[in-house]
Amino acid sequence: MKLDILAFAAHPDDVEISCGGTLIKYQQMGKKIGIVDLTQGELGTRGSKEKRREEAANASISLGLSVRKNLELKDGFFSNDEASMLKIITEIRRFRPEIVLANSLEDRHPDHGKAAKLVADACFLAGLSKIETMDNNEKQAHYRPRLLLHYIQDYYIEPAIVLDVTPFYEQKIEAIKCYSSQFFDPNSTEPGTPISGKDFFDFLKGRMMTLGRPIGAKYAEGFSKSRLLGVNDLFELS
Numbered sequence: 001m002k003l004d005i006l007a008f009a010a011h012p013d014d015v016e017i018s019c020g021g022t023l024i025k026y027q028q029m030g031k032k033i034g035i036v037d038l039t040q041g042e043l044g045t046r047g048s049k050e051k052r053r054e055e056a057a058n059a060s061i062s063l064g065l066s067v068r069k070n071l072e073l074k075d076g077f078f079s080n081d082e083a084s085m086l087k088i089i090t091e092i093r094r095f096r097p098e099i100v101l102a103n104s105l106e107d108r109h110p111d112h113g114k115a116a117k118l119v120a121d122a123c124f125l126a127g128l129s130k131i132e133t134m135d136n137n138e139k140q141a142h143y144r145p146r147l148l149l150h151y152i153q154d155y156y157i158e159p160a161i162v163l164d165v166t167p168f169y170e171q172k173i174e175a176i177k178c179y180s181s182q183f184f185d186p187n188s189t190e191p192g193t194p195i196s197g198k199d200f201f202d203f204l205k206g207r208m209m210t211l212g213r214p215i216g217a218k219y220a221e222g223f224s225k226s227r228l229l230g231v232n233d234l235f236e237l238s
Helices: 014-028 048-062 082-095 110-125 166-177 200-215
Strands: 006-008 031-037 067-073 099-104 148-149 162-163 221-224
Touching: 006 014, 006 082, 006 110, 006 221, 014 031, 014 048, 014 099, 014 148, 014 162, 014 221, 031 048, 031 082, 031 110, 048 067, 048 166, 067 082, 082 110, 099 110, 110 221, 162 200, 166 200, 200 221
Parallel strands: 006 031, 006 099, 031 067, 099 148
Antiparallel strands: 148 221, 162 221
16 A cells, blocks of 8 residues: 555554544545654553553544554564664655655654654665565565655644644644543553643644644644755745
């Protein structure tokens, strides 16, 4: 299955929080969208990997994904090594996305920056024909995505581009709330976290409004870059 957009995440729910509106927008435009989670989020303070697997499945339906996979790298301890790199290269070559979205280049959680670098390196190396990977006992063809962008997470990063996702705000929030173990629940007896407080959704709303204001949109999502972006037509920019 060839995808138009493939989003990678260090943990289940990273994508939903940071660029869920973008995925919904393009899915509703008829694009094929997928997510590859690197870990099961097993070190998370709340919930369990089994619960998060169930939540991710529900969120995938809400987002309208064509596919979602989990590479089951070790939460908190994965590294930019050959084994991890080859797993990601295999997925890039399998789905051959036009656009890859990856974690924030720098963030509060160290896994986010590590995942950003790992996916960026894999996007480049996936285009080298001398690196061999297999899929269903067949050698994969080399492939490099056309565009890599990094979504913005907890830390504010000046975006290179912002995308108006106003019509998809409510659906994005519904997808995030599929992760009921991670967010505000007045009946929960689990420890609090930076995202489990009642005000987290106010923060998220404010962040999206902040990103949208410069382009005249009520809600937007922002992306940074790890290389120079090019355009063919200045009149397509706003």
